Amino acid sequence: MTAELGQLALIFALLMAVVQAFFPLAGAALRLPAWVAVARPAARAQALFLAVSFYCLVQSFVVNDFSVRYVAEHSNSALPLFYRIAAAWGAHEGSVLLWALILGLWTAAVSLFNRGLSEIFTARVLGILGLVSVGILAFILFTSNPFERLLPVPPDGNDLNPLLQDFGLAVHPPMLYMGYVGMAVPFAFAIAALMSGTLDIAWARWSRPWTLVAWSFLTLGITLGSWWAYYELGWGGWWFWDPVENASFMPWLMATALIHSLTVTEKRGAFKAWTVLLAIFAFSLSLLGMFLVRSGVLVSVHAFANDPERGLFILVFLGLVIGASLLLYALRAPAVRDHARFHWFSREALLLVNNVLLVVAAASVLLGTLYPLVLDALGLGKISVGPPYFGSVFAPVTAPLFLLAGIGPLVAWRRDDPARLWRQVRWLVPVSLTAAVVVAALWFRIGDLVTLAFLATAFWLGATALLPWWQRLRRREGWRGLRQPAGFYGMTLAHFGLAVFLVGVGVSNHYSIERTVRLAPGDSAELGGYRFLFQGVREFDGPNYGADEGTFEVYRDGERVAVLRPQKRFYRVQRNVMTEAAIDPGLRRDLYVALGEPLEGDAWSVRLYVKPAVRWIWLGGLLMMAGGLLAAADRRYRTARATAAAPASVNATA
Amino acid sequence: MLKYLLPLGLFAALLILLGVGLTLNPREVPSPLVGRPAPTFTLPRLDDPETPFDSAERLRGRVSLFNVWASWCVACRQEHPFLMQLARQGVTIYGLDYKDTREAGLQWIERLGNPYRAVAFDTDGKVAIDWGVYGVPETFVIDKQGVIRYKHIGPITPKDWEEKLGPLVAYLEKQP
Numbered sequence: 001m002t003a004e005l006g007q008l009a010l011i012f013a014l015l016m017a018v019v020q021a022f023f024p025l026a027g028a029a030l031r032l033p034a035w036v037a038v039a040r041p042a043a044r045a046q047a048l049f050l051a052v053s054f055y056c057l058v059q060s061f062v063v064n065d066f067s068v069r070y071v072a073e074h075s076n077s078a079l080p081l082f083y084r085i086a087a088a089w090g091a092h093e094g095s096v097l098l099w100a101l102i103l104g105l106w107t108a109a110v111s112l113f114n115r116g117l118s119e120i121f122t123a124r125v126l127g128i129l130g131l132v133s134v135g136i137l138a139f140i141l142f143t144s145n146p147f148e149r150l151l152p153v154p155p156d157g158n159d160l161n162p163l164l165q166d167f168g169l170a171v172h173p174p175m176l177y178m179g180y181v182g183m184a185v186p187f188a189f190a191i192a193a194l195m196s197g198t199l200d201i202a203w204a205r206w207s208r209p210w211t212l213v214a215w216s217f218l219t220l221g222i223t224l225g226s227w228w229a230y231y232e233l234g235w236g237g238w239w240f241w242d243p244v245e246n247a248s249f250m251p252w253l254m255a256t257a258l259i260h261s262l263t264v265t266e267k268r269g270a271f272k273a274w275t276v277l278l279a280i281f282a283f284s285l286s287l288l289g290m291f292l293v294r295s296g297v298l299v300s301v302h303a304f305a306n307d308p309e310r311g312l313f314i315l316v317f318l319g320l321v322i323g324a325s326l327l328l329y330a331l332r333a334p335a336v337r338d339h340a341r342f343h344w345f346s347r348e349a350l351l352l353v354n355n356v357l358l359v360v361a362a363a364s365v366l367l368g369t370l371y372p373l374v375l376d377a378l379g380l381g382k383i384s385v386g387p388p389y390f391g392s393v394f395a396p397v398t399a400p401l402f403l404l405a406g407i408g409p410l411v412a413w414r415r416d417d418p419a420r421l422w423r424q425v426r427w428l429v430p431v432s433l434t435a436a437v438v439v440a441a442l443w444f445r446i447g448d449l450v451t452l453a454f455l456a457t458a459f460w461l462g463a464t465a466l467l468p469w470w471q472r473l474r475r476r477e478g479w480r481g482l483r484q485p486a487g488f489y490g491m492t493l494a495h496f497g498l499a500v501f502l503v504g505v506g507v508s509n510h511y512s513i514e515r516t517v518r519l520a521p522g523d524s525a526e527l528g529g530y531r532f533l534f535q536g537v538r539e540f541d542g543p544n545y546g547a548d549e550g551t552f553e554v555y556r557d558g559e560r561v562a563v564l565r566p567q568k569r570f571y572r573v574q575r576n577v578m579t580e581a582a583i584d585p586g587l588r589r590d591l592y593v594a595l596g597e598p599l600e601g602d603a604w605s606v607r608l609y610v611k612p613a614v615r616w617i618w619l620g621g622l623l624m625m626a627g628g629l630l631a632a633a634d635r636r637y638r639t640a641r642a643t644a645a646a647p648a649s650v651n652a653t654a
Numbered sequence: 655m656l657k658y659l660l661p662l663g664l665f666a667a668l669l670i671l672l673g674v675g676l677t678l679n680p681r682e683v684p685s686p687l688v689g690r691p692a693p694t695f696t697l698p699r700l701d702d703p704e705t706p707f708d709s710a711e712r713l714r715g716r717v718s719l720f721n722v723w724a725s726w727c728v729a730c731r732q733e734h735p736f737l738m739q740l741a742r743q744g745v746t747i748y749g750l751d752y753k754d755t756r757e758a759g760l761q762w763i764e765r766l767g768n769p770y771r772a773v774a775f776d777t778d779g780k781v782a783i784d785w786g787v788y789g790v791p792e793t794f795v796i797d798k799q800g801v802i803r804y805k806h807i808g809p810i811t812p813k814d815w816e817e818k819l820g821p822l823v824a825y826l827e828k829q830p
Contacts (some may be wrong), residue, residue, distance in 0.1 A: 242728045277661060311676045319669050326662040333658045370668075373675045388726075388753070514757075516764065523796065576735065579765060596764045598697075605764060 003068045006056025010097075012051035013104070014137040016042055020107075020130030024123035028195075036119055039126040043111040043442065046133065047104035049138055057146055058088045066157050069150035070094060071251060076159035076573050078544035086170035087160045092294060092310075092471045092581045093171060095145035098385055099290075100136045102174070102181045103129065110185060110210070117206060125185075130225025132184055135317045142309045159544060159573035168228035174448060176221030176248055179404060180286040182214025183251055186258065187283035190276045191325055194332045199272050204265035207279070209632040211262060212490075215255045216628035221277075222248050223621030230614070231592075235390035238617055244498075246369045247289025247538040249419040250362050254282040257358035259628075268413060270340035270348055273333040274355070283511050284322045285362070343415035350408045355633075357401045364393045402457050405495050406464025425464060432459035444612070446513045454506035462499030465492050490631025494624045516596065520603040527611035531555040536602060537595075547580075548636035550595050550604065554584065568595045590614050670693070687802050692720070693784040698723050700751050700759050700773035705747075707774035714800040718746040718828045719819075722769070722782060725751075725758040727790040733809030734766050740815070741769035745823065749773035752782050752790050795819060797826045 020042035027035025057070075061084045066072040074094075075087045089098040107129045114122045140146070144560060163169070189207035193199050225245065230238045239245065258278040265275045291314045342348040368389050411421060436455035438447050469492065517525045521536035535551040547569040554562040562580035571578065584591040589612040596605035687693075692713050699705045712721060721737065723730040741747055748813070749757040749770040756775060763773070776782055786805075795804040804822055806814065 147823070240726075273658075280661075315669070315672055315676060318672075322665055322667070323662065326665055330658040330662050370671070372672060421829065516761070578769075594765070597767075607761065 002056045002059050002063075003065065003147040003149065003283045006053045006060070007145070009049045009053035009056065010137065010141060011135045013046050013053060013100070014134065014141060016046040017130050017133040017137055017544045020161055021127050021134055022130075023127075024130070025127035027119045028123050028127070033119070036123040039123040040111040042127045043104075043107045043130070043335075046130070047101075047108035049137060049547025050097075050101045051380070052106040054088075054097055057094060057097060058085055060147075061085060061088050063544040064157070066155075067149055067151075067153040068146075070146040072150050072154050074158065074160050076157040076544060078573070079157075079160055080543050082167075083160055083165050083170065083418060085096055086164070089173050090164045093140070093144045095177075096136065096140050096144055096294075097146055099172065099181060099342060100133065100140060101155050102177045103133055103136065103184060106182055106185055106214075110188075121196060121198075124195055125188045127186040127206060128191050129184060131319065131481070132188075139310070139313050139317065143313050147384065156573075158186065159571065162545070162569070162574060162576060162578045163232065163567060165571075166228065166232055168224055168232065173222040175217055175224055178222050179214055179216075179218025179255075180248070180251060180289070182210070183255060183279075183283040185210040185214060186262075186279040186327075190279035191328065193261025194276060194328050197332065197335075199276065199332070201266055201269050204262050204272075204275060204585055205637070208259075208262045208266060209634075211255065211259055211279075212628045212632035213605045215252070215259055216625045216632070218248070218252050219621055219625040219628060222252060223618050223625070226621070227279050227618050231583055238614070241368070241388060243369050244289075244293050246365050247292050250365050250369075251282050251289060253283040253358050253362035253365070254278060254285050260354050260358075264351050266347055267517075268275045268340045268348055270338050270341070270342065271352070272338055273329075274335045276288045276333065277329060278355070278359075280322070280325045281359075281362075282294065284318075285366075287314075287318050287321065289394070291315060312623050340414075342413070345418050346415050347408060347411045347413045350404060350411055353404060354401065354408065357397055361394065361397045361401075364397060365390070368393065372646070375396045394611070399457065402461050402498070405498060406461050406467065409468060409495075410464070411560055425467065428463045429608075432456045432463055436461045443638050444507070444601070451506060451510040454510075455503065458499050458502035460497055461502060465495035465499060468492060477636055485634050485636060487631045487634040487636065490629070490634070492627075493630060497620045497623025497625075497627055500616050500622070500623055504613050504618075504620055508611050509619065512611040515608050517606055517608065518599055518603055519606050524601075525606070525608060527608045528589075529556060530561070530610060532593065532606075532608055534604070534606065537604060538596075544573060545571045545578075548595065548598075550593075552582070552593050552606075554591055564591065566593045566595045585615060587615055587619075588612060592594055615647060656685070667733055687786055687794075688804060688805055692796055692800050692802050693781075695774070695784065697774040697776055697781060698751075699762070700756065700775040703756070703775075706717040709771055709774070710800075712748060712772065713796050716746055717798060717823055718807055719770075719823075720748050720750065722731075722750045722752050722785070722787050722790050722792045724754045724790045726744050726754065727752075729809045730791045731766075732804065733791050733811075734769070736810055736812060736815070737769040740810075746771055750781065750785075751775050752787065753777065753779045774777055783821050790806045793819075795822055795826070 006345070018036060022037040023042070024039035027038070029031070057639055060068045060071050061075050062081065063077065064077045064084075068076075068090070070093050073374050074091045075084055079087065089095045107126060110125060110129065111122070114125075117125075131426065156360055186207040187211070189203060193203040222245075225248065226238045229245075230239060258275065261275045261278055264271045291311065294310055342350070350510075370387075407421070407425065410424060433456050436452050436459055437446070439455060440452060446452070468488070469482065472484065473479070513528050515525065516528050519525060519532075519534040521534055524531050524533040526532075531554070533553045533555065535548045537548045537551060539546065539548055541547070547567045549565050549567045551566045552566070554564060562584035564584055566582035567580040569578045570576075579594050581592055582592040583593075589610055592609035592611060594607045596607055598604050692709060694710045696706050696708050699707045712718075718739070723733075737747060747769050749772070751773050754775075754777065756777075757774070759775065763770075774781070779787075791809055792808055793806040794802050795806075797803050803817065803826060806819060810819060
């Protein structure tokens with residue numbers, strides 16, 4: 001019964017999405033207030049139906065209803081409850097339903113928090129979100145129904161892919177989808193603004209907090225994914241340039257560009273058409289990512305069950321949504337006038353550089369991701385474009401970004417004097433260089449110049465990011481200088497987070513050491529000043545797996561600093577072996593031990609790593625996320641909205 | 655007006671590309687090497703730089719698969735469990751570790767298991783050029799005379815094996 005209830009709720013949600021799309025949009029065009037008023041209740045009802053539907057799916061997993069095909073294929077009665085719940089979004093059908101639910105929640109949020117927005121504008125935004133929802137829900141119902149029954153009912157399920165039986169991966173998709181799908185909100189704002197022709201500053205102000213929140217979730221989702229890859233996929237790597245990772249990284253780059261260009265549009269009234277285009281691009285890349293991952297055109301570790309029919313559906317959907325948006329853009333954007341003028345050396349100009357670099361970075365990732373597909377389409381074969389490409393393309397594009405990110409906020413709007421800025425920051429050049437050399441010499445070793453340059457860039461970015469704090473402290477009397485809007489702190493925090501991330505990348509990439517050794521019980525191995533003493537392996541049973549668990553005591557200068565218990569698990573239902581690395585985490589270094597293969601006698605081959613500062617990578621990600629949320633919480637957005645109620649100026653004439 | 659249409663034009667081109675990508679699945683590309691003797695080479699072995707992998711000696715006398723892979727290749731990772739299964743079934747598989755570092759290659763084998771009789775280590779990819787490798791993974795079927803009989807591009811799936819490679823290997827096994 002539960003599954004049928006879920007199915008029914010899903011159908012109601014689709015009907016409600018149709019209502020939410022048609023009446024408000026038509027009402028806004030025909031000026032029918034009664035139709036316009038449908039928007040909010042329809043949006044909330046749709047979200048409610050989706051929540052019911054999703055709850056039914058989770059419930060089917062909780063009670064082990066293997067008569068539901070999706071449950072039977074991705075769960076098992078021995079699977080712990082937490083992973084049974086997470087399994088609901090562990091494969092294609094359920095994850096699209098989660099996508100739809102999150103879109104419903106974002107839509108409901110827009111319907112609740114829209115003080116100051118005109119009725120018509122809100123109706124248009126909700127109507128556009130409704131249109132997107134119609135597409136996604138039709139996709140679920142017609143090609144990927146998670147509520148399909150299975151006859152005869154199997155006695156037990158197929159179990160969840162062991163790679164996904166992990167806390168990091170259980171929480172990673174919801175966060176990531178919050179970010180992906182959240183991009184639909186600025187997209188809807190942009191399209192509504194194009195439709196109404198009020199492509200003004202108010203539009204940018206309304207969509208900024210939404211974009212910031214979505215961006216923060218996307219940042220968190222990617223950070224979680226990278227953290228998961230680090231401890232679960234092994235090798236101690238944290239980013240693999242896998243097509244699926246790229247699918248989340250491209251919208252992130254575009255959203256980052258969008259956040260920055262929205263600032264210019266809001267504060268200076270410049271880049272109006274460009275900002276709209278970025279909002280369209282950010283959401284387009286989210287949809288494109290969905291297509292790449294789920295249609296089977298690319299090969300990836302994460303690939304979902306591939307089905308050309310689904311691929312075709314998403315492709316048509318993609319074509320309609322993005323094609324119509326870009327057509328609307330082509331029709332309306334020429335009428336938009338940017339009145340603001342700015343000098344080549346001004347904050348506007350630097351933000352333009354930021355945008356160009358970020359868009360180029362996103363385009364190069366897109367190129368690398370699609371290159372195998374291009375060859376494939378031309379009949380030249382399937383290939384895998386590896387890190388060699390991305391490494392060499394990405395560095396030159398991002399290096400200037402890191403050097404300029406801290407500078408940007410120090411430059412005045414409209415026009416500034418390069419000499420003034422240089423006087424302000426020149427003392428930081430020797431400081432960052434010295435800091436890089438000192439850090440390298442003190443804790444590691446002076447390696448190559450590239451590493452030093454990397455560290456110096458990171459310190460430069462961190463120092464320039466925090467420089468405004470220092471200046472405000474000095475310039476005004478004491479602590480009162482720090483009374484700044486939340487947006488200011490959010491920005492500096494996010495830039496500082498980027499610096500922390502860079503330190504993590506530089507140090508862990510260049511100073512990590514590793515060793516593969518053969519160890520019998522009682523043996524020990526040295527690595528980077530740590531002594532790893534192998535105590536042997538014992539067998540034990542987990543809920544749905546059997547495992548060999550090794551015990552390692554780690555000593556430094558004769559003192560025990562950690563006990564690590566890596567495992568080698570054999571999952572009974574899916575019959576595959578997983579290595580669970582054991583990690584002693586720390587801000588200074590991670591100690592990472594993974595069991596290899598059993599050798600003769602009681603000996604094992606063992607991999608040991610000492611990875612300094614690797615945590616900083618994710619710490620940086622978390623700081624960026626916190627910065628985004630802080631900026632979104634700025635009081636300006638709440639108080640200013642009431643005053644921005646009436647569209648200030650109509651710049652575009654249709 | 656024209657510059658505002660540019661994004662739409664680019665998107666249309668992308669859409670066509672994606673559409674073509676969806677309909678085509680050209681994992682089998684005719685290779686000019688099919689039907690010819692396998693290019694010979696001598697490379698160090700992955701597990702031991704001192705021991706050479708001599709193709710003239712290895713890829714002859716029995717039907718074998720010659721699998722080109724790399725530790726940085728995500729598609730190879732997807733293929734790997736199936737190679738393990740084939741190896742357990744007694745299929746002879748040789749490997750060519752392509753543009754990789756020895757450390758990463760060895761870790762791959764150690765972590766995921768070794769389906770290969772032996773792996774040649776082609777760090778600069780020169781041998782792969784002789785073999786006409788587009789990318790990784792690729793797998794060649796080599797008969798008892800050391801002649802390439804088939805080239806498979808992309809990961810081998812159980813379906814590929816049942817429909818194409820498996821029957822071919824079984825047929826070649828029966829040949830003298």
